[in-house]
Amino acid sequence: MIDIGVNLTSGRFHKDLTQVMDRAREAGVVAQIVTGTSVRASEEALELTQAYPNELYATAGVHPHDAKSWNDESAANLSALARAPGVVALGECGLDFNRNFSPPEDQLVCFEAQLALAVELQKPVFLHQRDAHEAFMPILQRYRPQLTGAVVHCFTGTRAELEDYMALDCAIGVTGWVCDERRGGELRELVKHIPAHRLMVETDAPYLTPRNLPTKPKGNRNEPAFLPYVIEKVAECRGESAEPLARQTAENARAFFQL
Numbered sequence: 687m688i689d690i691g692v693n694l695t696s697g698r699f700h701k702d703l704t705q706v707m708d709r710a711r712e713a714g715v716v717a718q719i720v721t722g723t724s725v726r727a728s729e730e731a732l733e734l735t736q737a738y739p740n741e742l743y744a745t746a747g748v749h750p751h752d753a754k755s756w757n758d759e760s761a762a763n764l765s766a767l768a769r770a771p772g773v774v775a776l777g778e779c780g781l782d783f784n785r786n787f788s789p790p791e792d793q794l795v796c797f798e799a800q801l802a803l804a805v806e807l808q809k810p811v812f813l814h815q816r817d818a819h820e821a822f823m824p825i826l827q828r829y830r831p832q833l834t835g836a837v838v839h840c841f842t843g844t845r846a847e848l849e850d851y852m853a854l855d856c857a858i859g860v861t862g863w864v865c866d867e868r869r870g871g872e873l874r875e876l877v878k879h880i881p882a883h884r885l886m887v888e889t890d891a892p893y894l895t896p897r898n899l900p901t902k903p904k905g906n907r908n909e910p911a912f913l914p915y916v917i918e919k920v921a922e923c924r925g926e927s928a929e930p931l932a933r934q935t936a937e938n939a940r941a942f943f944q945l
């Protein structure tokens with residue numbers, strides 16, 4: 687199994703990362719991609735890949751929440767980081783108009799700059815989109831032909847949005863959102879429409895703890911070792927068994943990120 691989205695630079699993993707890594711390995715998670723959400727976090731993600739070579743990989747990016755911090759210096763720093771071995775994608779980047787922690791104008795600039803960098807470096811992009819599909823699509827459409835790959839992480843959108851992504855040959859990342867009986871209904875219905883070769887799985891740890899865990903973890907912290915619960919639920923929704931789905935999604939991740 688490969689977890690394509692883990693926020694291991696979160697302070698919530700500082701004390702016991704060794705044990706978190708051990709548990710992930712025991713659960714059969716052979717590789718993880720640490721999400722870079724700011725220049726600083728991307729640096730930390732890269733450092734983690736050096737501590738766990740061939741097991742951890744990183745993305746380098748600035749999350750739309752942080753877009754207001756984007757300037758020439760962050761662009762230069764990110765560009766240098768993205769060239770490092772171990773960094774397998776640009777992002778996470780995109781648009782999040784749900785809470786607008788950064789003004790939409792700043793988000794647009796920051797998103798486009800990272801797409802341009804991904805084109806320049808010929809690395810795939812790890813995308814985040816929330817409540818911004820209409821602004822997001824034309825930008826992605828413009829860059830998509832020159833991008834080597836694009837994955838929409840933590841997909842929670844509609845059928846129409848999924849079709850739009852499929853038309854642009856995007857991959858889709860599914861998280862434990864699918865395990866949430868309160869709000870995951872639409873996603874549970876949609877996952878069977880994602881072609882097998884476009885599907886990848888992620889925990890988004892420490893967030894989005896799967897609600898199908900037998901017992902609630904301490905502090906309700908999610909971790910990569912819980913990826914099997916996401917896969918189990920996705921497989922159930924698709925009417926498949928978990929093992930081939932685990933294998934397929936891992937193969938997809940290896941090919942997509944060139945691990």
Ligand SMILES: [Zn+2]
Binds near residue numbers: 778813814815839
């Ligand atoms: Zn995200």
